[in-house]
Amino acid sequence: MASSSYSNSPCAACKFLRRKCMPDCIFAPYFPPEEPQKFANVHKIFGASNVSKLLNEVQPHQREDAVNSLAYEAEARIKDPVYGCVGAISVLQRQVIRLQKELDATNADLIRYTCNEMTTLQDGRRIGEASSTFSQSPTAYYYPSPWNNDPCAGDAAFHRGGGNHM
Amino acid sequence: MTLKGGTTQACAACKFQRRKCTPECLLAPYFPADQPKVFLNVHKLFGVSNIVKILKDVDPSQKKNAMESIIVQASYRDKYPVRGCVEEICRLQNQIWLHEEELHAVYQQLEMCRQHQQQQHQGIHHVVPDDLASQLEVGMAPRAANNALPLFNHAPQPQQQQQQVYNTSVAALPVSQQHSYSNSNSVDYNSLYIESKENNNNGTNPLWVPYANNNGSPIAMQSQMVTSQALSMHQEAAGDYDEMHPFFETIDDRQSYIYSKEAYESSSEESLKDSRKCTEHVAENELKSAAACFSLTSVN
Numbered sequence: 346m347a348s349s350s351y352s353n354s355p356c357a358a359c360k361f362l363r364r365k366c367m368p369d370c371i372f373a374p375y376f377p378p379e380e381p382q383k384f385a386n387v388h389k390i391f392g393a394s395n396v397s398k399l400l401n402e403v404q405p406h407q408r409e410d411a412v413n414s415l416a417y418e419a420e421a422r423i424k425d426p427v428y429g430c431v432g433a434i435s436v437l438q439r440q441v442i443r444l445q446k447e448l449d450a451t452n453a454d455l456i457r458y459t460c461n462e463m464t465t466l467q468d469g470r471r472i473g474e475a476s477s478t479f480s481q482s483p484t485a486y487y488y489p490s491p492w493n494n495d496p497c498a499g500d501a502a503f504h505r506g507g508g509n510h511m
Numbered sequence: 512m513t514l515k516g517g518t519t520q521a522c523a524a525c526k527f528q529r530r531k532c533t534p535e536c537l538l539a540p541y542f543p544a545d546q547p548k549v550f551l552n553v554h555k556l557f558g559v560s561n562i563v564k565i566l567k568d569v570d571p572s573q574k575k576n577a578m579e580s581i582i583v584q585a586s587y588r589d590k591y592p593v594r595g596c597v598e599e600i601c602r603l604q605n606q607i608w609l610h611e612e613e614l615h616a617v618y619q620q621l622e623m624c625r626q627h628q629q630q631q632h633q634g635i636h637h638v639v640p641d642d643l644a645s646q647l648e649v650g651m652a653p654r655a656a657n658n659a660l661p662l663f664n665h666a667p668q669p670q671q672q673q674q675q676v677y678n679t680s681v682a683a684l685p686v687s688q689q690h691s692y693s694n695s696n697s698v699d700y701n702s703l704y705i706e707s708k709e710n711n712n713n714g715t716n717p718l719w720v721p722y723a724n725n726n727g728s729p730i731a732m733q734s735q736m737v738t739s740q741a742l743s744m745h746q747e748a749a750g751d752y753d754e755m756h757p758f759f760e761t762i763d764d765r766q767s768y769i770y771s772k773e774a775y776e777s778s779s780e781e782s783l784k785d786s787r788k789c790t791e792h793v794a795e796n797e798l799k800s801a802a803a804c805f806s807l808t809s810v811n
Contacts, residue, residue, distance in 0.1 A: 390565075392558050399556075399592075407593045414597040426565060427573045429609065430596045431580040434587075437603035444610035451617045458624055 357384040362383050362393060375412040386419040387412075523550040524559065537563060541578040552585035556595075 354374035355366030359386050366373060372393075376384040387396055396415060403411050422429035521532035522539035522795060527550055532539060542550040553562060569577045584596055586587070591598035 388562060392554060392561055395556060395558050395561075403593050411593050414594040418596055422565070422584075425570050427577045428580045429584055431583045434583075434596060434599055434603065435784065437600060437607065441603060441606050441610065444607060444614065448610055448614055448617070451614060451621070455617055455621055455624070462624065462628065494717070 354378050357381045357390075358393065361385060371397055375400075375409055383416050387415050388422055390419040390422050391415060441480060520544045523547045524554075527551070527554065528559065537566060541575075541582070549582055549586070551732045553581055556585045556588045557581060 354360075355378065356370055357376040357378050357380055358372035359366035359370060360378060372384070376387075384420065391399075396412075399415070400408050400411060418430050423434070425432060428435075521544060522536055523530035523542040523544055523546060524538040525536060526547065538550075542553075557565075562578075565581065566574055576684060585598050588595035595600075704771070750785060
């Protein structure tokens with residue numbers, strides 16, 4: 346294949362497709378010739394024309410992310426033809442559910458514990474008041490969690506739940 | 512386009528391609544005529560020929576699962592045009608990290624409360640004047656002990672779970688940079704690969720490892736129940752995606768631990784860069800706190 350007069354070697358896509366790599370080749374910035382497998386995977390799963398259409402539909406500054414995500418999905422699909430990268434999503438979702446349940450249970454434990462502590466404190470104070478010499482400084486056994494639903498509590502950066510990060 | 516006689520409607524795939532939908536149509540079972548959007552998404556990402564190629568490469572028993580995963584993958588690409596499934600993976604990883612941080616904080620609080628209670632008991636015996644000791648013991652100590660015991664019977668278990676969770680996070684911190692797809696300004700795709708707990712490799716394991724048995728060969732998926740909460744993404748979409756709800760029940764939940772902080776970085780999200788700095792700082796503190804918790808625990 347004749348190389349371009351610009352003395353730049355063709356990108357991995359044009360090498361794979363055996364065509365001339367033009368200066369405005371949409372694949373060239375994202376499929377360097379040193380990574381032939383990257384394009385080979387993407388082409389095998391999605392096809393060059395689909396990738397080209399996808400890249401044309403996103404902003405130029407987003408194309409690198411788009412290509413890398415396609416490369417990741419293609420590799421995942423090649424290694425696991427049945428589930429691809431969707432298997433990872435399923436595993437993560439289960440983990441989120443599991444963690445949420447654990448969190449709920451642990452918060453319930455904390456609330457139960459602090460309620461018991463408050464009850465104990467009140468009983469102790471009643472005994473102390475009866476003796477009139479007993480004094481014990483009130484101690485806050487319940488530490489407000491930064492993770493409360495109370496918008497006034499905690500660091501705003503640690504709000505629960507992931508949002509759409511588009 | 513209907514069949515001759517007009518008894519059966521063409522599937523969405525054949526409708527789109529404007530061809531006759533035969534009874535032997537490979538795609539008809541997966542793309543009903545009333546859900547054109549589903550096929551459009553799949554066609555846009557994969558194309559018909561690639562779908563057929565994928566279907567031919569899998570076992571007949573897995574064709575349904577494969578097609579459903581293709582549909583889900585295409586739907587994520589429709590929802591997130593730039594990063595597709597990777598966006599969802601990053602979002603879930605961040606959610607997991609947030610939950611783990613919250614769990615850590617709650618465990619710390621529990622530990623502090625427990626220590627405070629013990630200090631209080633010791634303080635009562637040592638600080639309070641002797642003439643009050645008997646009254647306090649009668650009024651407080653037995654009740655406090657009775658109240659505390661049911662709570663802390665399972666205390667070692669949360670510690671083990673916490674250790675398990677933080678072993679995950681600690682093990683996930685060093686991320687290999689050998690993979691050529693990573694870019695300092697975009698998502699670290701190394702960290703998207705899920706690492707099996709049983710795997711002792713250096714951390715560059717592909718996501719399919721969790722589905723392997725101890726010999727490393729892939730095994731068949733087993734059915735498991737999943738709540739509808741796991742499919743919140745699909746609940747947001749139109750009714751076209753309702754058929755995917757049972758899909759996740761067929762995926763086995765193997766032991767998998769996620770890189771919980773490295774993956775969450777994007778060139779187009781400044782706030783995420785800030786959160787990354789927060790995560791690095793928090794992760795370091797998290798390790799110290801976890802170590803502190805364990806050392807304090809060992810004293811008791």
